[in-house]
Amino acid sequence: MFQHLDPYAGDPILSLNEAFQKDPRADKVNLSIGIYFDEQGRIPVLDSVRQAEAQMLAEGGTKSYLPIEGSAAMRGAVQGLLFGPGHEALASGRVATLQTVGSSGGLKVGADFIQRWLPGSAVWVSDPTWDNHRAMFEGAGLQVHTYPYYDAGDASASPPRQGGGLRFDAMLATLRTLPARSVVLLHACCHNPTGVDLSPAQWQALVPVLRERDLLPYLDLAYQGYGDGIEADAHAVRLLADSGMTFFVANSFSKSMSVYGERAGALSVVCADAAEATLVLGQMKATVRRNYSSPGLHAAGIVSRVLTDATLRPQWEAEVAAMRERIAKMRRQLHDLLAARRPGDDFSYFLSQRGMFSYTGLSPAQVDRLRDEFGVYLVRSGRMCVAGLNSGNVERTAAAMSAVLGTA
Ligand SMILES: Cc1ncc(COP(=O)(O)O)c(C=O)c1O
Known part of the structure; x- marks a missing residue:
């Protein structure tokens, strides 16, 4: 019945995330998928969300x-x-x-x-x-x-x-x-x-x-x-x-x-x-x-x-601000580390671009080298999820980027 089907090529970003999970290297860095990771590299459960869930559980209610x-x-x-x-x-x-x-x-x-x-x-x-x-x-x-x-x-x-x-x-x-x-x-x-x-x-x-x-x-x-x-x-x-x-x-x-x-x-x-x-x-x-x-x-x-909720709303706003500020800090750190390693290059895009992502201008071949040689995962378009950086991996990322920059 279904032998004529085209095999699904997979979603490029989700497939990359699966490849990252399987990568045995301990110092691998995931900057591909659009997810916010905290300083410890975890996907946070916000306190405001946890409290909302606790309230829901305590109140019982219907599952209609x-x-x-x-x-x-x-x-x-x-x-x-x-x-x-x-x-x-x-x-x-x-x-x-x-x-x-x-x-x-x-x-x-x-x-x-x-x-x-x-x-x-x-x-x-x-x-x-x-x-x-x-x-x-x-x-x-x-x-x-x-x-x-x-x-x-x-x-x-x-x-x-x-x-x-x-x-x-x-x-x-x-x-x-x-x-x-x-x-x-x-x-x-x-x-x-x-x-x-x-x-x-x-x-x-x-x-x-x-x-x-x-x-x-x-x-x-x-x-x-x-x-x-x-x-x-x-x-x-x-x-x-x-x-x-x-x-x-x-x-x-x-x-x-x-x-x-x-x-x-x-x-x-x-x-x-x-x-x-x-x-x-x-x-x-x-x-x-x-x-x-x-x-x-x-x-x-x-x-x-x-x-x-009058308590949860301001708490959530503060938690969002903390995520945003952490990303901004990582943008600055990566910018400064790269600027120090490659003074002739312009990395100001890390500071002017907004949100989770930066377009690095890295070619698909450079992205492949980053992944294969250094275990640093970006999307092949050169998109980096800056929210995957933390103080434990930013230097390694800068060193790896610096190594592949200037090569074809
Ligand atoms: C631009 C954009 N739109 C929409 C979505 C979908 O988000 P969700 O379906 O998780 O709400 C994403 C998720 O990565 C996105 O990057």
Whole structure:
């Protein structure tokens, strides 16, 4: 029956993580998968989350199904987190929010919805983007194209031109050519894989272009709190909500609450008015019902408690700040160590890029050498998860990088 199937090539990042687990070297360093590790190299369980779980256990309660759209408490808490409590879009009831199975679940439900209700709309993603974006939207039957984003520089120019920034003018120029109702996928903060974000002024300049062309922004907010802060990282969401445009935002708690396996996320659609939001929520529910029926109860309990409890909320905010500051410290340390070893090279990208990831510019061959000779694992695109560094492995990482730099 199934002998004709193509073997699954595996997800490149998850496969790399499996290879890392099997690597017998004691001093191996995992800088590939997008997970925050603490100073001891562990995936932390946040105290705020542990306490929320203890409260849930003590209170007992039911294990019944949640509604298709998820927990009302969580959906309300997510709206406050994204838009700021009391935002006009919330007060006027024009935001449809569903709890989803991680933000991946939200992205896919949104993709299925677009395929059903805006047939013919193509999706435009940044070049480069998280690999799964293309897979998900194409999997929903949509055409996926790219808009210019990251400036890779030009090593063959004379003298070689260093890149590293954002190709903002080229990005806007492409968006100005798109047909109305094209979907534009935007990373709200901490761009994956490059770590290069739009500045607040660039977001401000982007909104009129999106509006004039009647485009449909689709924000992916997977790293809230890892860039400049929980509130600051919601800047793009609030700017678009203030503009009155219709848009999607899929947000995740995997990283911000360190609850990866709980699959905690949400999808919100900001509509023109409450009547439209009701229609959208209804059809989103139909999409969920024929996919996974309803999301998880435990995820809802954690997220709604942490976000709304007067003690747990500030505790969580402090824990997010500590994770963000530890990453910033590691960026500085790696930068300083590399700058000392290779004074002629520019490593300032480690300081300017935001969030968990840095695009190092290392070639696939250099990444292979790092892994094979030194046990330092990066993604072959040259993406490094800076959140995998700690004071025990940063020097070894700098020495290994320094050894492969300057070689082909
Ligand atoms: C850009 C981006 N979007 C979405 C996700 C999905 O997150 P989750 O499904 O765990 O919420 C990730 C996870 O790595 C990501 O990097």
